[in-house]
Amino acid sequence: MKTCFAAAFALATVFPAMHAATADAQLKTLYTSEWGWRIAEFQDDEDNTRPVPAHLPHVDTVSQEKRLARWQETLAALEKISPTELSPKEQVNAQVYRVQLQSMIASEKFRDYEMPANSDSSFWGEFNDRARRPFRTEQDYRNWLSQLSELPRYFGENIANMRAGLKRGFTPPQVTLQGRGDAITKTASAKPEDTAFFEPFKDMPPNIPASEQAALKAKALKLIMGTVQPAYRDLDTFWRNEYLPHTRKTLAAEDLPDGKAYYRAQILNYATVTTPPEEIHRLGLSEVAKLRGEMEKVMKETGFKGSFAEFQRMLRTDPKFYAKTPQELLDRAAWIAKEFDGKANLWFGLLPRGRFAIRPVPDDIAPFYTSGRGGPGVYLVNTYNLPQRPLYNLTALTLHESAPGHAFQMPLAAEDTSLPDFRRHSYISAYGEGWALYSEWLGQEMGMYHTPYDRFGMLGYQIWRAARLVVDTGIHSKGWTREQAIAYFRENTALPEHEIETEIDRYIAWPGQATSYYLGEMAIRAARAKAEKELGPKFNIRAFHDAVLATGSVPLPVLEWQVSKFIAGGGKGPYPELE
Template sequence: MRSKRKCLALSMLVFALLFQTVPAGAQRSDATSKRAEGDMTKANAATRALYKLLDDEWEWTMRENPTFASNLGDRRYNDRWEDASLEAVGRRQQHRLDTVKRLQAIGRAKLSTADQLNYDLFKKDLDADIEQYKFKLYLLPINQRGGIQNVDELTELLRFQTVKDYDDWLARMKSLPAYMEQTIALMREGVREKMLWPKVVQQRVPAQIDKQLVARPEDSPFFKPFKEYPSDISAADRERLTQSAREAVAQSVIPAFRQLKEYFTKEYMPASFDAVGAWQWSNGAETYAFLARRYTTTGMTPEQIHAKGLSEVARIRAEMQKIMTQVGFKGTHKEFFKKLRTDDEFYYKKPEELLDAYRAISKKIDPHIVKVFKTMPRMPYGVTPIADKIAPDTTTAYYQQPSADGSRPGYYYVNLYKPETRPKWEMMALSLHEAVPGHHFQIALAM
């Protein structure tokens, strides 16, 4: 589920935070609602038009991105996947173009300073989405970091509390073949357009697909929610739901992944690039420059960013030399780096030891945070392992934001795969970045 959808989720989450919109699945306090209503009564026509546009855009985003809505705790679209067809991709682009016209019709000069900032930030993000369309990145729906092969991860974010919650997941399982067809159609178009990832990236994907091709429905990751029910769900409903889940996995989920495995191994993987680099795309240099601007939020060119990187390496090496002197290390930088990478004293031997250490670091950080920050997030966060089935193919750590309705805390996910490759000396910096203050303050504070 990471990769493209993650980029969209982050983009739209920022959108939500900037404009203080609240998903329908979330709750506003009475005081907040009354204050908002009062503010809107006093607002001029331009302000009302802007807020109406932002509200409409949020609702459109929820409808068009059901998995993102589910992630945020909005349950209205829990029974469906997003429309991944090429027609839908084109329709969304037209919607963005129409939205820009609607935004431009609003008198920016009549807005308050704060709302002018909202206007500008929304337009900047919208313009970037419109520009990105021409690069056809939507033709890259799957790689080792995420894609349809990992959509079962959504169960970790959903709440299974009512019969409808289970029926919604059943509906998603039953509609997976159609979603798979759309995804494969995007991949086929990517082959035709030469919009592909290199083989070195894609070679990990078949093993991820294999984890969905189980012998028994009960062993499927999609079946996991049906292994345990809330106490207030009746025995009759449990029996029906469990049997329906077995049938959905056997008749829809597994056949869909068999189809993906066959296409991926026989056609898609062989077509993937042998070399590495965006230069292999038809407009690779322009695409790369666009992504550099968007992800760094600067106007710097790739060449300028590279030069900046070289200067930072030189600066950091000088700092490293000071540390080498402080610890009394006699040797070269290369020898020092080798010691850091190979000395057993810098590594834990067992996954559970590594997890305990991450949690201990977080507990060590927390008391100091109150001394530095005046405002603290109301949402808590937890430290949890990355799932075993994706750990070999993903990053050292990442953050998952809380649900907007407050039903799920934020999570700092840590990778316990091969603990002997995960040095102790990176854990503090990683925790400060990914958890607190880092991404948890960045996102949870604004929610």
């Protein structure tokens, strides 16, 4: 452990001349320095405007301990800056930065890195995303080859972490991992040119000479066959023979080491609130009951004469509600996205420059993936198992994952150079998922739902997220079984059976995350209702949306504070010339 003198010396070295600077300058120095270090430390690949990283991050225990020490020192330095001496803008930055640091510190203390794979995501699956980013230069491709050469080391460090997690019972529940190793086996035995690692070489930019393209492709194929795939075979052996058979048989986060504190920390991380699990559970039950009543009213509008359960059965089985081909599903999603484009300027002043593509979820992860997922540059639509992908849900899904949801909000934040980088390129679930769920609800006002079935699908998605409050807390703090959670979803949502099971496994393996959606949406809708009431005829919907989106991804208390400032300013948005 560092002595007090050594710690003071380290801080003075990392944050030079802080004492002589103004409070704003001190804060900017602090977060700018740490962010630059963070990008280098993690070889961040999420900002597509930067070159492809040349290395893979180190995830071994020594590296994790160094990160914890750095973030603890940074938080200590932040706490020494008086908020009253900061400008209003930097006060917000300080609030967001404090929450971000606290979350990263908690993750390191609980040693989350010892569980780098679950039913929803994995360290090997991340390469699908890395391979999809833009490759623009010859150096980008050389950097990618460098990453491939480091993959055995990266896999080895993750395997060592998983062994440590196994030893202390810190693993995902075994029931949620069935079939999740199939992608490892498939990659290990595939033709090198059919793997995600070769994907960037299939459409190389013309500014790279043909001879150099051929040489780079040859090097890639050699690395994939001789370096990458052997690492996958080692991982496959570890997963099937050592890891999976010994993962825990329990479900609850509270059954993990220091489980009660861990689950509370996960709720705080994702939902940015300190609300107790029991209170979240009660709120979920209340909201599900309310939404169920609304769904039954819409059911009657369709002319259906049977019970709610019979209506759900009809929706899950009638072929008219399902696409016949993957392309039909993709085409319908594209049509909905373009319909929103025609309405966007009526509801938003500032629109993002970044556009997005619509692509199918990759085959190797599609069986266990969500129905769709969006972000900067892409809206993924799951075309696997079409009889489980109802079209009456597609409008709500598209508004959530593409525009004005994730593929709209995230580029807006990244393009806002008035925000510091640690806010432009970070994501807080309660805000991001809350906004995306609000986007589904907003579709009613935008005229996006053309039939009672579409509106039923929207309400079905709303009740799905409200039911998450019940199921997440039920599983992780009230002893619910997987079967009990599935039955609750089957009774209260219109989700297809396949999606119910993949979603429940996701909540089991990702405690706390599912609470962020509905809590975030409720906060945004409550903020809007407050603004409408207090501003009266001065309320401008485009100004309100711009004000919410201009915050970037922030904790819910910060969002509420920003909306209060919007109201106090007479409802003027950040871009009055656009409103």
